[in-house]
Amino acid sequence: MKVMDSAFAQSFVKFADDGWNRGYHERNGGNLSYRIPTEEVEAVKEDLDFSRPFTDIGTDVPALAGEYFMVTGSGKYFSNILAAPRDNCCIIEVDSEGKKYRILWGLEKGGKPTSELPTHLMNHEVKKLATNGKSRLIYHCHPVNIIAMSCVLPLTDRDFTLALWQNMTECAIVFGEGVGVIPWMVCGGREIAVETAKKIAKYNVVVWAQHGLFCAGADFDETFGLAHTVEKSAEIYVKIYSMTGGKAPRQVITNENLKELQGLAEFFGAKISPEFMD
Ligand code: 13P
Numbered sequence: 001m002k003v004m005d006s007a008f009a010q011s012f013v014k015f016a017d018d019g020w021n022r023g024y025h026e027r028n029g030g031n032l033s034y035r036i037p038t039e040e041v042e043a044v045k046e047d048l049d050f051s052r053p054f055t056d057i058g059t060d061v062p063a064l065a066g067e068y069f070m071v072t073g074s075g076k077y078f079s080n081i082l083a084a085p086r087d088n089c090c091i092i093e094v095d096s097e098g099k100k101y102r103i104l105w106g107l108e109k110g111g112k113p114t115s116e117l118p119t120h121l122m123n124h125e126v127k128k129l130a131t132n133g134k135s136r137l138i139y140h141c142h143p144v145n146i147i148a149m150s151c152v153l154p155l156t157d158r159d160f161t162l163a164l165w166q167n168m169t170e171c172a173i174v175f176g177e178g179v180g181v182i183p184w185m186v187c188g189g190r191e192i193a194v195e196t197a198k199k200i201a202k203y204n205v206v207v208w209a210q211h212g213l214f215c216a217g218a219d220f221d222e223t224f225g226l227a228h229t230v231e232k233s234a235e236i237y238v239k240i241y242s243m244t245g246g247k248a249p250r251q252v253i254t255n256e257n258l259k260e261l262q263g264l265a266e267f268f269g270a271k272i273s274p275e276f277m278d
């Protein structure tokens, strides 16, 4: 089968287009990677070219040795992915030591995988180990309201988690572990990858101050839905404080309410972390 005839590649392209349509991807902003299951790689192997040389990843990901990923290209625009996936995305293989990668498909007109490849792969490694292989997607985007919040709130996991839980009931169920926050750092390298990987071990959402979001998930719908839920809650937060002129709103979901919600969270197979509810 050709790569673009596979269900995973079609879901990847649709995901990218959904992100573009939501306004999360100005210019080349954001990137996406999918850890492809062995049987899905086997199904498209006739369309892969194993002749290209390996290149350094820029970090070590030994637990991803021999894994395959579909990844967006560096400098490529999410707005162009649907019309021309082969020019804007690629499939890569990680070498047997988890130090190098090579391109097997895509980036037909040249280019490299996203500059955030170290963060994507280090996050994948942490989530693969933490979820017994279930987690398969890492998504980075630049949504307006979460970035605005990162210019105003203290940059702590607690402040962001409570701010995002307190205004919309579903949030504590959808991201019951809370969200991690890292302060502004230079992006695109190993240092920010290490800090993000520490946070993603505990959460499925990490906020990069004055930059955007990283989300992890098991499938395309869940991962996009997570980013969408976080950004929607951030939009409500920004609207509330714009309406009140910066004053705290009259009513929010209280910590007592969050405790009452735990039963519903369990119904959905989720858990609201008690850490932030005292
Ligand atoms: P890339 O174009 O290299 O994926 O970079 C976009 C981005 O959002 C960097 O953080």
Ligand code: ZN
Pocket: 029, 030, 140, 141, 142, 187, 211, 212
């Ligand atoms: Zn970015």
